[in-house]
Each structure stands twice: as structure tokens, then as C-alpha cells.
Amino acid sequence: MISAAEAIKNYEKITPKNIPLAEPFSRGHRACQGCGEVLALRLVAKAVGQNLIAVSATGCMEIISSPYPQTAWNVPWIHVAFENAAAVASGVEAGRKALIRKGRIADAGAKIVAFAGDGGTADIGMQALSGALERGHDFTYVCLDNEAYMNTGIQRSSSTPFGASTTTSPSGSKSKGQMTWKKNMPMIAAAHNVPYVATASPAWHLDLMNKIRKAIATPGPAYVHIYSPCPTGWRCGPETSIETARLVVQTRIFPLYEVIDGKFVLTRDIKNPKPVEEYLKMQRRFRHLKPEDIEVIQKRVDADWERLLGFVKATNPEAAEKAE
Amino acid sequence: MARRVGLEVSLACAEAVKLANADVVAAYPITPQTHIVEHLAELVADGHLDAEFIPVESEHSAMSACIGSSAAGARTFTSSASQGLALMHEMLYIASSMRLPIVMAVANRSLSGPISIWNDHSDVMGERDTGWIQYFCENGQEVLDLTLTAFKIAEDPRVLLPVMVNMDGFILTHVIEPILMPEQAEVDAWLPPYVPQLCLDPAKPISMGMVGVPEVYTEAKRAQVQAINDSYPIILEHWASFAKQFGRSYQPVESYRTEDAEAVFVSMGSLSETIMSAVDEMRAAGQKVGVVRIRLWRPFPVAEFTKAVAKAETLVVIDRNLTFGAPAGPVATEVRALLFSQGIQKYVANFEAGLGGRDVTRDQFKEMLAKAQKAKAAGQDMTCEMVGVKE
Numbered sequence: 013m014i015s016a017a018e019a020i021k022n023y024e025k026i027t028p029k030n031i032p033l034a035e036p037f038s039r040g041h042r043a044c045q046g047c048g049e050v051l052a053l054r055l056v057a058k059a060v061g062q063n064l065i066a067v068s069a070t071g072c073m074e075i076i077s078s079p080y081p082q083t084a085w086n087v088p089w090i091h092v093a094f095e096n097a098a099a100v101a102s103g104v105e106a107g108r109k110a111l112i113r114k115g116r117i118a119d120a121g122a123k124i125v126a127f128a129g130d131g132g133t134a135d136i137g138m139q140a141l142s143g144a145l146e147r148g149h150d151f152t153y154v155c156l157d158n159e160a161y162m163n164t165g166i167q168r169s170s171s172t173p174f175g176a177s178t179t180t181s182p183s184g185s186k187s188k189g190q191m192t193w194k195k196n197m198p199m200i201a202a203a204h205n206v207p208y209v210a211t212a213s214p215a216w217h218l219d220l221m222n223k224i225r226k227a228i229a230t231p232g233p234a235y236v237h238i239y240s241p242c243p244t245g246w247r248c249g250p251e252t253s254i255e256t257a258r259l260v261v262q263t264r265i266f267p268l269y270e271v272i273d274g275k276f277v278l279t280r281d282i283k284n285p286k287p288v289e290e291y292l293k294m295q296r297r298f299r300h301l302k303p304e305d306i307e308v309i310q311k312r313v314d315a316d317w318e319r320l321l322g323f324v325k326a327t328n329p330e331a332a333e334k335a336e
Numbered sequence: 337m338a339r340r341v342g343l344e345v346s347l348a349c350a351e352a353v354k355l356a357n358a359d360v361v362a363a364y365p366i367t368p369q370t371h372i373v374e375h376l377a378e379l380v381a382d383g384h385l386d387a388e389f390i391p392v393e394s395e396h397s398a399m400s401a402c403i404g405s406s407a408a409g410a411r412t413f414t415s416s417a418s419q420g421l422a423l424m425h426e427m428l429y430i431a432s433s434m435r436l437p438i439v440m441a442v443a444n445r446s447l448s449g450p451i452s453i454w455n456d457h458s459d460v461m462g463e464r465d466t467g468w469i470q471y472f473c474e475n476g477q478e479v480l481d482l483t484l485t486a487f488k489i490a491e492d493p494r495v496l497l498p499v500m501v502n503m504d505g506f507i508l509t510h511v512i513e514p515i516l517m518p519e520q521a522e523v524d525a526w527l528p529p530y531v532p533q534l535c536l537d538p539a540k541p542i543s544m545g546m547v548g549v550p551e552v553y554t555e556a557k558r559a560q561v562q563a564i565n566d567s568y569p570i571i572l573e574h575w576a577s578f579a580k581q582f583g584r585s586y587q588p589v590e591s592y593r594t595e596d597a598e599a600v601f602v603s604m605g606s607l608s609e610t611i612m613s614a615v616d617e618m619r620a621a622g623q624k625v626g627v628v629r630i631r632l633w634r635p636f637p638v639a640e641f642t643k644a645v646a647k648a649e650t651l652v653v654i655d656r657n658l659t660f661g662a663p664a665g666p667v668a669t670e671v672r673a674l675l676f677s678q679g680i681q682k683y684v685a686n687f688e689a690g691l692g693g694r695d696v697t698r699d700q701f702k703e704m705l706a707k708a709q710k711a712k713a714a715g716q717d718m719t720c721e722m723v724g725v726k727e
């Protein structure tokens with residue numbers, strides 16, 4: 013099998029001039045106003061195109077897109093349950109592989125993409141995802157991370173950030189809200205030594221779509237973790253989604269990077285980061301935080317950024333040097 | 337021409353999957369099912385079976401992957417038992433409601449706790465209502481034949497339902513039996529490749545697994561109920577065509593020495609063969625007794641069963657599993673309900689036997705019958721009576 017670096021060398025790059033017009037995920041779905049997750053999903057679908065075979069975990073995106081007899085999917089789509097999108101995608105991939113080999117279906121280059129939220133990825137779906145990544149199926153797994161169980165009413169997940177108030181990690185006189193740090197899913201995916209891992213934000217839509225283009229061009233499993241603002245769950249205005257998605261990167265809270273064949277690449281270096289406070293202030297899920305709490309978060313973000321740079325240096329010294 | 341071979345029954349099951357040219361096998365190891373999937377992995381590794389073998393990380397993912405591959409249009413097989421089957425539970429309902437013709441062999445084993453790897457039917461009874469066609473095998477030949485027919489039945493466009501082939505763990509799966517192995521060409525002619533009605537195809541997009549709001553859920557479930565009920569004559573049709581092609585015939589309910597029987601045992605699975613020998617001995621001693629074996633458990637063969645027990649006054653129903661706090665075991669409960677609903681009066685005794693791999697002997701069946709007759713004469717109920725308990 014060729015390496016990811018080799019496979020993505022000549023990938024079909026999306027630029028402002030050639031953004032695909034086709035909408036494999038159509039309008040008319042039932043997502044909330046300002047939903048950053050459905051925007052991310054639409055961009056992924058656009059990047060893949062009509063050759064997409066989509067596998068969805070249970071969650072917001074599944075519910076809002078498929079109230080029988082209506083569907084927002086203009087491509088083959090299957091939803092089975094909450095915790096198993098990666099396992100279902102494994103089966104779809106294996107089934108098609110066998111049928112193509114036996115000459116019963118044509119190989120028209122269909123791309124299998126599994127979609128799940130942060131709960132379906134970092135919590136209940138972690139085992140199925142780990143298995144599918146380890147087995148090396150040729151598919152792309154997209155985690156649409158809105159940092160809590162939004163579909164069931166804003167309950168905390170292991171992907172909820174420290175200090176966020178949710179319905180099961182409420183802030184109170186004895187609680188600062190979520191008391192644990194966000195699980196680092198992209199690093200867990202990278203630890204499986206899969207050929208391609210990336211993080212993306214809908215505020216950089218071309219970067220997001222091109223990472224998807226690279227993911228689907230890579231043979232074997234690829235993992236793309238997309239930060240997906242949820243105005244409803246984060247208690248902020250629907251018009252702020254993109255701004256939030258931009259600030260989270262500019263504060264270094266959610267760095268944009270790729271891991272190609274194990275080599276870390278920073279896709280957006282943030283030389284002069286904004287203080288995390290700017291990001292936190294935009295969302296009422298953090299409004300109970302005191303200056304000293306924000307300081308704790310700032311220190312953690314600084315340390316995590318340095319740690320990420322350490323990975324870049326260790327795995328990709330030429331790129332690290334160029335950046336400096 | 338079929339070859340007569342000596343083969344472990346698990347391997348015969350795997351050979352049936354090979355003869356069926358399965359496209360995908362997704363499975364996770366659990367005793368006593370392991371030999372089935374090990375042999376399939378070998379057949380794939382040696383190039384005897386051209387299939388994708390997905391060594392999943394759990395049974396939940398095994399069934400999830402099977403759903404994916406069947407939805408992609410591939411002939412799909414898995415196998416499990418006990419805790420593994422229980423872990424699949426959630427997915428079993430979805431496989432049947434999505435009308436995916438997956439075939440699964442279940443090497444029946446008890447459920448924890450205490451943990452026990454040995455045979456009974458508690459695993460499958462927990463999956464009774466999952467919407468799968470379910471039947472039981474009594475010996476190795478049946479395992480081979482009925483695994484083959486499972487694909488034929490499941491994939492029939494008039495059926496499109498998953499099929500569960502039950503075989504007693506160890507008692508069947510781990511014994512070597514003489515088996516007539518059909519020729520590949522003969523199977524190919526009888527069982528052509530699976531042609532899906534609908535599948536995940538970019539040329540013809542469909543949405544599978546959509547949200548069922550209250551306005552459509554009931555109708556969706558009614559369609560599913562109708563599908564499994566309508567599958568009944570088609571199951572019989574395919575068993576008849578199998579008999580025509582391969583010379584071995586299967587019925588949803590099979591009777592042994594019941595013509596003039598006053599009492600009949602009702603059983604499922606490999607225990608039936610022990611009961612048949614016990615019946616021979618009881619007959620020799622002048623007792624008018626027979627056995628009715630329920631082969632097809634879902635859809636339940638109501639008319640055939642009623643007919644099979646019509647003449648007997650006493651039924652001795654063996655449940656190889658427990659229900660806690662219920663008036664009778666699951667098999668006896670169904671038997672009683674269906675007789676009552678048809679206005680048929682019979683004495684139905686119910687024993688729970690062979691739990692967690694405990695052997696049940698011919699003598700114990702004689703004792704069960706004696707106990708049932710005594711209770712009947714005394715006008716007492718005989719239900720959930722556990723056999724062979726060490727006091």
C-alpha cells in the first residue's frame with residue numbers, strides 16, 4: 013500500500029475557484045439555526061462529492077437529516093446505532109471489497125465516510141473506532157465534535173472542555189462545571205498509526221474540505237476531527253458559530269494540524285495567540301468561571317500547544333525548523 | 337455426488353458457509369463457537385473461500401459490521417454464543433428491521449452468572465423477540481444442511497430477514513459426526529450469488545435506518561411482523577427444494593412415535609435425540625409415548641405443532657433455560673398459550689433440564705414422564721420443575 017504522503021501528493025485541491033457546486037447533503041434538513049456541525053457535515057459531503065457512501069452514528073446529524081419519509085442525503089446513507097458507525101463502515105467497506113473482487117459490482121471509486129459526534133466517538137463509540145482503525149479498513153472517520161451530548165439535551169461527554177457547564181456537569185456552589193479535561197481524540201487516533209489524521213474547523217472551510225480530500229485519497233483509515241460549534245448547547249448566538257470556530261483556533265485551544273504517516277504538520281501556526289478569555293466569554297456555558305479558573309485553562313492551553321510543537325519537532329524536524 | 341466424511345460439527349458449519357460462497361464473515365471468538373470461525377479464517381487464508389474475514393473487536397461490532405456488509409449487498413455470515421450473543425442484542429433488532437439477510441450460527445451456551453461455557457438455551461431465549469427467523473439443529477448433518485438453507489431462506493426477496501441457526505454448544509459443535517458433504521457445483525446450482533433488492537450504491541442512492549416518528553413506527557413494525565409471518569411457507573418451500581436436490585427433508589415440527597401416544601415430550605435441539613432413545617425404551621416397556629421436536633422456533637409453526645400434539649393427552653415440555661418468576665419456561669408458556677387460545681385442553685407439564693451443560697439421561701426423561709403423570713392424576717400443576725438438582 014502506498015503511503016499517505018504519496019497518495020495525497022496530487023490530491024484534487026479545492027480552491028475558491030473550484031468549490032464543488034453539488035450538495036450531497038442537501039438543504040431542508042432540521043438542524044438548529046447557526047449549527048456549526050451541520051455546516052461542517054455539508055462541507056465534508058461537498059468535498060467528497062456524489063461518490064460518498066455515508067455511515068452515520070445516532071445523534072443530531074442523523075436525527076435532523078432523516079425523518080422518514082424525508083431525507084437530506086443525496087447519496088447512499090446508512091444509520092444503524094450510536095456506538096458503531098466505525099464497525100458498520102468496516103462492514104460496508106469489506107462487503108464492497110469482496111463484491112468488487114468477485115466482479116459483482118463495479119469499482120467506481122466510492123468513498124466510505126463514517127460520521128459521529130463526540131459522544132459517538134470519544135465515549136460510546138471508542139471501541140468500535142479503535143477496532144476499525146487498527147484493522148486498516150479503507151474509510152474516513154469524521155468526528156463532528158460539539159463537545160457534549162447535544163441531541164439528548166447538552167449532557168457532558170469526555171470531549172466537553174474543562175469548566176463548561178452542561179446539564180450533567182452543571183456549575184454550582186461546589187462545582188465549576190466539567191471538572192475534567194477534554195479527551196484528546198485526534199491524538200488517540202494518531203496513536204493507532206493510521207496513515208492520515210487531521211483536525212479542522214468550519215471557520216477555515218477550504219482547509220476543512222482539503223483535509224477531507226486528502227483523507228479520502230489516502231488508502232486505509234483516515235481520521236478527521238472537526239470542531240463543530242453548537243449555539244444551542246453552548247449558550248451563544250446562532251450568528252456566532254463561525255466566529256467561535258475561528259477564535260478557538262486563534263487562542264490555540266483547538267490547533268489545526270495533520271498527522272501524515274506519523275509526521276505532525278501544523279497547518280495553521282498561531283504566532284500571536286489571543287487570550288482564551290476572549291473565546292470563553294462568548295459562550296454562556298463558561299460564564300460562571302472566575303479569573304483564576306480562566307488562568308488555569310490558559311496555562312493548560314499553553315502547555316498543550318508546546319506539547320504539540322514537541323510532536324512536530326520530534327516527527328517532522330524540517331517542518332518545525334521552517335516554522336521557526 | 338456427496339462425499340461421506342467424518343467431521344467436527346463446527347467445521348461442518350464452516351464448510352456450509354464455504355459451500356454458500358459467503359462474501360463476508362465478521363466474527364469475534366467465544367467458546368463454544370470458536371471452531372466455526374477459526375475454520376472459516378483458515379478457509380479464507382488458504383484461498384478455499386473468497387471472502388473478507390473481519391476479525392472485529394467485539395460481538396457488537398461483529399453484528400454491526402454484518403449489517404454494513406449486508407447493506408452493501410454482500411452475502412454475510414457470523415457466529416456467536418452466550419455473552420457474545422447478548423452483547424449483540426441491540427444490533428439483532430436492527431438487522432431484522434432493516435431486512436438484512438444475515439446468517440448467524442449460534443453455538444448455544446448458558447449465560448453468566450455464574451460464568452459457564454456449557455450448553456443450554458438461555459442465550460437464544462433472550463433473543464427470541466429480535467425478529468430473526470430461528471431454528472434448531474439436532475445433529476451435524478442438520479447443521480450443515482440448515483446453515484445452507486439459511487442463506488436460501490434469508491435472501492429470498494419475499495423474505496429478506498436474518499436467520500439464526502441454533503446448535504447446542506459442545507454437545508453438537510465439538511463432536512465428530514459422519515456427514516454427507518455436497519459437491520460445490522451442486523450447491524452453486526441450488527444457491528446462486530445473493531442479488532440484493534436494494535443496497536448502498538452510489539448509482540442509486542437510498543437512505544437506510546431513518547427516524548421512525550410515531551406516525552410511521554407502528555406501520556414499519558407491522559410490515560416487519562407481516563414479513564416474518566409470511567416467511568413461513570417460503571421456509572417450507574426452500575426446505576422442500578433442498579430435499580429434492582440433496583435428499584434430506586426438514587419439517588418445522590418433527591414427530592417421533594406419536595401416532596398413538598398418550599403422552600408426548602416437546603423439545604428443541606440435541607436433547608431430542610436422547611429423548612427418542614428414551615422413548616424407544618419406554619415403548620418397549622409398553623408406554624404409549626412419543627416426541628414432538630420444534631425445529632422452527634420463529635416464526636412459530638402454530639398449525640403444525642397443534643396437529644402434531646393433537647392426539648396426546650399429556651405434554652411434557654422441556655425448557656433448556658430458565659425464566660425467573662414466570663409461571664412456566666418460555667417454550668411451555670408458548671405451548672400453553674397456543675393451546676388455550678385454540679380452546680384445546682391438555683395437561684402440560686414443564687421441566688427445566690440440561691442447564692449449564694448438565695447431562696440429561698434417558699432415565700431422567702422416564703422420571704419426568706412418571707412425575708408428570710402422577711401430578712396429572714393428583715390434579716396438580718407441574719411447572720418449572722428443575723431436573724437433577726442436587727439437594
